[in-house]
Amino acid sequence: MSSKGSPVDDYRGVLDAAGLRVAIIVSRFNADVTDRLLAGAEEALAEYGAASTDVEVFSVPGAWELPQTAARVLAAARHDAIVTLGCVIRGETPHFDYVCSHASLGLGSVATSAEVPVVFGVLTTDDMAQAMARAGRGADNKGFEAATTAVEMVGVFRRVAGR
Numbered sequence: 001m002s003s004k005g006s007p008v009d010d011y012r013g014v015l016d017a018a019g020l021r022v023a024i025i026v027s028r029f030n031a032d033v034t035d036r037l038l039a040g041a042e043e044a045l046a047e048y049g050a051a052s053t054d055v056e057v058f059s060v061p062g063a064w065e066l067p068q069t070a071a072r073v074l075a076a077a078r079h080d081a082i083v084t085l086g087c088v089i090r091g092e093t094p095h096f097d098y099v100c101s102h103a104s105l106g107l108g109s110v111a112t113s114a115e116v117p118v119v120f121g122v123l124t125t126d127d128m129a130q131a132m133a134r135a136g137r138g139a140d141n142k143g144f145e146a147a148t149t150a151v152e153m154v155g156v157f158r159r160v161a162g163r
Helices: 031-047 063-076 095-112 128-133 142-160
Strands: 022-027 055-060 081-089 118-125
Touching: 022 031, 022 063, 022 142, 031 055, 031 081, 031 118, 031 128, 031 142, 055 063, 063 081, 063 095, 063 118, 081 095, 081 128, 081 142, 095 118, 118 128, 118 142
Parallel strands: 022 055, 022 081, 081 118
Antiparallel strands: none
């Protein structure tokens, strides 16, 4: 798996997470994968200077619960960015389609009206092998990528606001 085309490869801003308050909302479903995504996100934030005390992790049952939780975290107005992490693996029923659609559309809706970046880090894969390939170490970890995106987008939002 390659990170080619990802924000990790084509960064265009300052990656400085010092002083940023970041919420990470992570699904427990497919924990073998999501635990690794969370570790990748925390690794990226630490690498960019975030204090562990400024990173708040919210655990939810599954990807379905991500949008509603993101909306509540956003309403609390305590964070500079929100990173959402989950993993939905295709099965034999249409359940995959419903969960993926709800997670993506729901988080998109939250993000559109948010004053802070809300980053989508939900894997939607055909099998566990694809999911694990995206939950490795370093920049190929999609949790690492999502956290990197969050840090960059805080800078973009601040620039737009003239700060």
